[in-house]
Amino acid sequence: MEYSDIASVAGKGGLFKVIKPTRTGVILESLDDARKKLIANATQRISVLSDISIYTTDQEGSTPLPDIFKTIFDEFEDDPGIDSNSDTDELKAFLKHVLPEYDEQRVYPSDIKKLVSWYKILLKEAPELIKNGNQDASAESTDQ
Structure with missing residues (x-):
């Protein structure tokens, strides 16, 4: 894993692992014990830690x-x-x-x-x- 594989989503607490892109956004998985998946669309502000x-x-x-x-x-x-x-x-x-x-x-x-x-x-x-x-x-x- 690299810093470019980890993202923050505005309005959501914690960090997320970038799983894969979709046509309208990206699939993320929380970096906590719950490992909840989230589909973030293009309107959400997503920041990759390396940036x-x-x-x-x-x-x-x-x-x-x-x-x-x-x-x-x-x-x-x-x-x-x-x-x-x-x-x-x-x-x-x-x-x-x-x-x-x-x-x-x-x-x-x-x-x-x-x-x-x-x-x-x-x-x-x-x-x-x-x-x-x-x-x-x-x-x-x-x-x-």
Whole structure:
């Protein structure tokens, strides 16, 4: 599994594995114990994790989510010390520790909650992704 195989659907909690495309959308399966299937159509906002990044104030302007997950794992391994129910100040301090150059004006506490929640889901359901880092990006860099 790769980051490009995992998606988030607006309005739905959690993460979903992309099973296969259909004529009008895509079939997804939840990454939890229930393994519920969902058919997402073209009107729903679906974001693949490999395409999501966090705004930063540095020259690049953003950092890919897989890189942030790898940084969190390198620093905290399986216990980041917070969860999605933590205080807003704790969440901001956590992200500031992990990604010091994150843009505090454009990254909301709800975004940090999703980041922490998704990290814990991936750690449970697809730990090889986090432990091995951003394989999608490393595959692209070896092609050049």
